[in-house]
Amino acid sequence: DSGVTQTPKHLITATGQRVTLRCSPRSGDLSVYWYQQSLDQGLQFLIQYYNGEERAKGNILERFSAQQFPDLHSELNLSSLELGDSALYFCASSVEGAADTQYFGPGTRLTVL
């Protein structure tokens, strides 16, 4: 168990809908990262927050947004969902330092029908 929690484990929804994925980082970790994993693209970085502020953006679509709250949990919002958004969404957290590493949560499996 990495200490990173994600809810829900599974989501099934329809095209055009909006969903929210939630992540709680490990105790003491200030950074939260969101990744998308699909069969053809592998693990792709979406966005990073550090202590409530957006730090970096990767290949995140405009239909997707995220935020990190004062208690450090984070939410990833996906809207106007398309079939191609079906994937595993992982959250990872890290504490900064000379040897910081990222610990991944169990993921949320999103299926868009």
Place this chain on the structure above:
Amino acid sequence: QKEVEQDPGPLSVPEGAIVSLNCTYSNSAFQYFMWYRQYSRKGPELLMYTYSSGNKEDGRFTAQVDKSSKYISLFIRDSQPSDSATYLCAMSGKTGYALNFGKGTSLLVTP
């Protein structure tokens, strides 16, 4: 061309074999190198972390980084069926920033 290339396999070996997994990369700014293990439908689990070049050993696992060749390796000694998983290499140029992943190599260790 992706920044990080990894042979997807699958790689099948008998129990007890030495396994060699590799990644190549193109971005010379990468300094932090990791190996993750991912079981089916689970989150990636950090196995090894290396900064810059050199070797690092942890039990049956050895990670090697050759920055001059832009090549990293993970060796698994005395492989076990429980090692059957997908192994992902990952790297970044700055600590505390996003990781660039290979697509993963699927490993099967047969009894």
